Amino acid sequence: MEQIGSEYLDDKLATVKEIDFLQYRSGDLPTWCPGCGYFGIVDAFYKACRELELKHEDIVAVSGIGCSGRTPIFINSYGFHTLHGRSIPVASGLKLAREDLNVFAVAGDGDALGIGGGHLPHVARKNINITFLLFDNSIYGLTKGQSSSTTPHEQKTNSHPAGNPDKPLNPIKLALSYDASFVARGYAGDPQGLKEIIKAGTLHKGFSFIQILTPCVTFDKEYRTWKNLKENVYDLNLSVKEKNMETAMRAAENEPFGIGIFFQDTNRPHYQDILRRLNAAD
Amino acid sequence: MKDINLVVEICGSAGEGTISAGEILSRFMSGQGFEIMSFDSYPAEIRGFGKCVAHTRISTNPIYSPGKYADVLISLNDRHSISQLSVLKSDGILIYDNQPPKAHKEDQSVVGWATPGMISYGIPLNMLANKAAGNARGMNMVALGALAALFHVDKDAFTGSIRNRYAKKKQIVVDSNVNSFLQGYEWTKTNVNKTDLISFDSVSPQVQGEKLITNGNQLVARAALDAKLSFYAGYPITPATKIMEILSKELPKHGGTLLQTEDEIAAIGAVIGAGFGGKRAMTATSGPGFALMTEFTGLSMMAEVPAVIINSQRGGPSTGIPTKTEQSDFNAALFSGTGDCPRVVLAPTDTSSCYQAMVTALYIAEKYQTLVVLLLDFFLSNSIKNIDVPDKPSQEQIYANIAPNKEQLKDYKRYKDTKNGISPRAIPGTPGGMFFSTGLEHSEYGRPDYTDANHLKMTKKRYRKFESILCEAPKLEISAMDSESVDIGVVSWGSSAGAAHEAVMIARKEGMNAASFSSMMVSPFPEDELIAFTDRCKQILIPELNFSGQFAGFAAGIIKRPVERLNFITGRPMAAEDILQKMREM
Ligand SMILES: Cc1ncc(C[n+]2csc(CCOP(=O)(O)OP(=O)(O)O)c2C)c(N)n1
Ligand code: SF4
Numbered sequence: 001m002e003q004i005g006s007e008y009l010d011d012k013l014a015t016v017k018e019i020d021f022l023q024y025r026s027g028d029l030p031t032w033c034p035g036c037g038y039f040g041i042v043d044a045f046y047k048a049c050r051e052l053e054l055k056h057e058d059i060v061a062v063s064g065i066g067c068s069g070r071t072p073i074f075i076n077s078y079g080f081h082t083l084h085g086r087s088i089p090v091a092s093g094l095k096l097a098r099e100d101l102n103v104f105a106v107a108g109d110g111d112a113l114g115i116g117g118g119h120l121p122h123v124a125r126k127n128i129n130i131t132f133l134l135f136d137n138s139i140y141g142l143t144k145g146q147s148s149s150t151t152p153h154e155q156k157t158n159s160h161p162a163g164n165p166d167k168p169l170n171p172i173k174l175a176l177s178y179d180a181s182f183v184a185r186g187y188a189g190d191p192q193g194l195k196e197i198i199k200a201g202t203l204h205k206g207f208s209f210i211q212i213l214t215p216c217v218t219f220d221k222e223y224r225t226w227k228n229l230k231e232n233v234y235d236l237n238l239s240v241k242e243k244n245m246e247t248a249m250r251a252a253e254n255e256p257f258g259i260g261i262f263f264q265d266t267n268r269p270h271y272q273d274i275l276r277r278l279n280a281a282d
Numbered sequence: 283m284k285d286i287n288l289v290v291e292i293c294g295s296a297g298e299g300t301i302s303a304g305e306i307l308s309r310f311m312s313g314q315g316f317e318i319m320s321f322d323s324y325p326a327e328i329r330g331f332g333k334c335v336a337h338t339r340i341s342t343n344p345i346y347s348p349g350k351y352a353d354v355l356i357s358l359n360d361r362h363s364i365s366q367l368s369v370l371k372s373d374g375i376l377i378y379d380n381q382p383p384k385a386h387k388e389d390q391s392v393v394g395w396a397t398p399g400m401i402s403y404g405i406p407l408n409m410l411a412n413k414a415a416g417n418a419r420g421m422n423m424v425a426l427g428a429l430a431a432l433f434h435v436d437k438d439a440f441t442g443s444i445r446n447r448y449a450k451k452k453q454i455v456v457d458s459n460v461n462s463f464l465q466g467y468e469w470t471k472t473n474v475n476k477t478d479l480i481s482f483d484s485v486s487p488q489v490q491g492e493k494l495i496t497n498g499n500q501l502v503a504r505a506a507l508d509a510k511l512s513f514y515a516g517y518p519i520t521p522a523t524k525i526m527e528i529l530s531k532e533l534p535k536h537g538g539t540l541l542q543t544e545d546e547i548a549a550i551g552a553v554i555g556a557g558f559g560g561k562r563a564m565t566a567t568s569g570p571g572f573a574l575m576t577e578f579t580g581l582s583m584m585a586e587v588p589a590v591i592i593n594s595q596r597g598g599p600s601t602g603i604p605t606k607t608e609q610s611d612f613n614a615a616l617f618s619g620t621g622d623c624p625r626v627v628l629a630p631t632d633t634s635s636c637y638q639a640m641v642t643a644l645y646i647a648e649k650y651q652t653l654v655v656l657l658l659d660f661f662l663s664n665s666i667k668n669i670d671v672p673d674k675p676s677q678e679q680i681y682a683n684i685a686p687n688k689e690q691l692k693d694y695k696r697y698k699d700t701k702n703g704i705s706p707r708a709i710p711g712t713p714g715g716m717f718f719s720t721g722l723e724h725s726e727y728g729r730p731d732y733t734d735a736n737h738l739k740m741t742k743k744r745y746r747k748f749e750s751i752l753c754e755a756p757k758l759e760i761s762a763m764d765s766e767s768v769d770i771g772v773v774s775w776g777s778s779a780g781a782a783h784e785a786v787m788i789a790r791k792e793g794m795n796a797a798s799f800s801s802m803m804v805s806p807f808p809e810d811e812l813i814a815f816t817d818r819c820k821q822i823l824i825p826e827l828n829f830s831g832q833f834a835g836f837a838a839g840i841i842k843r844p845v846e847r848l849n850f851i852t853g854r855p856m857a858a859e860d861i862l863q864k865m866r867e868m
Contacts, residue, residue: 092552
């Protein structure tokens with residue numbers, strides 16, 4: 001009989017795993033527009049769950065409102081579609097009450113930085129142990145193309161036909177200045193890379209902030225398009241510079257299309273560990 | 283046996299030991315077996331020398347309201363006490379300092395303002411305190427000594443009580459307080475010619491078991507811990523802050539977690555998150571915070587996630603009057619938010635029922651997967667009473683979630699349309715129980731479904747739960763009726779119920795034919811019982827502490843009859859005297 005080579009086995013295993021990740025997909029077909037970047041994001045998410053071998057029943061995906069808010073419907077896990085801008089507080093309460101669960105919070109850019117922008121500094125400085133996925137398409141998708149907090153200055157949108165008068169926020173800079181202990185940027189067109197980032201964020205003990213560049217193919221034909229993203233996105237290749245805030249800040253300022261992990265502090269205790277220490281000392 | 287029913291007010295400025303003297307007096311009287319209720323008022327400012335009043339009612343009989351007028355006013359500060367004379371009864375007793383360190387101008391001395399029917403006893407409070415301890419700090423104790431001597435109160439028991447109060451302090455503090463008390467006592471015994479009739483001599487109330495001296499805020503915190511609260515999130519706001527402060531100490535000891543959030547939206551969001559995780563969770567706030575929580579109240583109802591919000595009402599609207607009591611969030615509690623959004627609202631009617639209300643709130647929220655609002659107010663939160671030690675919640679009240687069984691998990695419908703509207707709820711971590719929850723209208727599986735038939739079906743299901751919740755309503759408080767019908771039925775809610783009940787009792791003694799009705803559960807409301815009651819009343823009076831008669835309008839809609847209203851927004855608790863006066867006029 002022919003010897004079965006180890007490469008063959010590895011290959012086979014990879015294919016099985018590859019197919020196997022579909023178990024994390026729910027029975028519902030995504031309702032997003034064909035070509036929407038969000039397909040790539042959930043793909044990366046399924047794969048990250050598979051590789052981390054997370055139990056379905058221990059995953060809770062908490063979302064806000066928007067096209068991104070629908071995400072939990074397409075995941076075979078517990079899911080909670082909450083309110084516009086409020087995935088962070090709900091996910092925080094859930095995680096603090098149930099440390100045993102893997103809690104993901106999902107939000108669009110309007111969700112996370114506009115209406116819900118007030119929650120971000122606090123979950124970051126408290127370092128609550130959840131993984132936050134910011135689906136950043138720099139536009140309001142669900143309400144059909146109005147300016148969001150990350151829409152470029154002067155871009156024409158349905159709420160600003162003459163051009164957006166506001167300056168966009170820089171999510172990575174914000175997260176860094178809010179003292180998030182894990183700050184990364186991924187790209188919907190690179191599910192493999194994004195998967196690795198989601199895995200790292202999930203394993204990180206503390207608040208993980210992951211901005212995901214993704215196009216809204218229906219309402220932004222100008223700026224964050226597949227074409228522009230493909231041309232501009234590149235790997236930052238920052239070998240994770242532990243606690244190097246300076247490098248991270250510089251990259252956040254100068255490299256709007258660079259993807260990778262900007263910053264991670266693995267020594268900082270997360271919220272519940274801090275509480276336990278303080279209450280034990282009390 | 284003689285009855286005692288006495289209201290004592292001590293008036294001074296912040297820092298003169300006014301409040302602690304009131305506290306010592308009420309603790310002592312409670313220990314002697316009397317019923318007590320006290321309600322202090324402080325200056326709004328944190329610092330400064332604003333006016334403080336310690337108001338204590340002492341009685342051999344159950345106390346339902348703090349009493350509007352004082353029988354005795356102890357003045358530790360003439361300037362502040364002059365205005366307090368307005369609530370001293372026309373035949374009341376004034377105890378004042380007759381040898382202040384600096385003589386008052388004539389119009390600034392409290393005794394100059396006392397009206398002729400009042401009895402005034404001048405005691406050299408300042409001088410005696412200095413004699414006892416070398417400074418004026420013990421004036422409050424001198425005054426208590428004078429009070430004890432005047433009213434024949436057991437001196438030794440009283441000094442014991444003072445010693446207890448300062449037990450943790452240095453001996454010198456204990457001694458100077460006790461000595462001040464004794465100076466006041468002896469001086470009064472020797473020098474004062476008593477002309478009033480108040481006497482505790484041969485009054486020996488029945489001491490009935492162990493008493494707990496407490497207020498609404500302390501009781502809800504205690505009840506929440508007894509009912510296995512495991513998560514609290516909140517944002518500070520008067521008069522609810524104390525609940526968070528107590529729980530921040532106690533909850534971690536009970537294995538729970540307390541989160542101070544960035545605002546009230548985050549607080550209720552986190553509570554709903556914890557509730558989704560299957561844990562008992564709550565928050566406490568006041569009007570402005572409750573307004574912010576409104577957006578999440580709809581989600582709790584729609585996604586059927588347990589959540590409890592305590593709203594301790596202040597004077598409203600907007601930032602309103604933070605340190606005054608009012609009942610003007612009735613409408614907000616029942617109707618805030620959008621859409622057809624039923625919720626449970628419990629309004630305890632007195633201090634001791636705060637405990638039961640809290641236990642019931644957590645139980646109903648969990649069992650019926652719904653939002654429960656617990657309405658306190660500044661008065662209930664802060665007024666102090668000695669109550670019977672409450673019974674701990676039963677196991678049934680503590681573990682109330684109805685989980686799906688194996689069979690139901692095979693094709694799990696998280697929002698199954700059931701007979702009583704309750705759909706078995708899987709808790710994250712349960713294999714095979716995975717579901718999706720949303721504030722969008724959804725099918726029995728939790729998937730968005732906007733068809734008209736589904737919207738109607740699910741709306742009905744959510745309302746159906748409330749029919750069953752009525753059976754969980756704590757017992758109604760309806761006074762007995764001697765005859766088939768009464769002339770006046772007083773219908774009340776929340777903290778006004780005590781005064782209403784008391785007014786009706788006095789009215790009946792006076793020969794009026796009257797009865798009272800109140801219900802701790804105000805949503806869903808026991809409508810049938812209210813109708814049955816009001817059908818037997820010729821006239822209906824609804825007293826409450828808001829301007830527009832929020833509850834009166836609600837009740838009139840149920841009974842479809844006009845009602846007499848009695849509304850106050852003075853910031854003071856409802857007074858039996860005012861209700862009684864209105865009843866006499868009706
Ligand atoms: C309180 C509130 N205001 C407004 C809306 C309407 N709304 C729904 S989604 C949305 C913005 C969506 O944009 P974004 O958050 O960027 O998410 P996306 O749809 O792009 O994923 C708005 C304004 C709402 N649901 N709730
Ligand atoms: S509107 Fe934009 S964000 Fe929403 S699904 Fe369509 S492409 Fe995606």
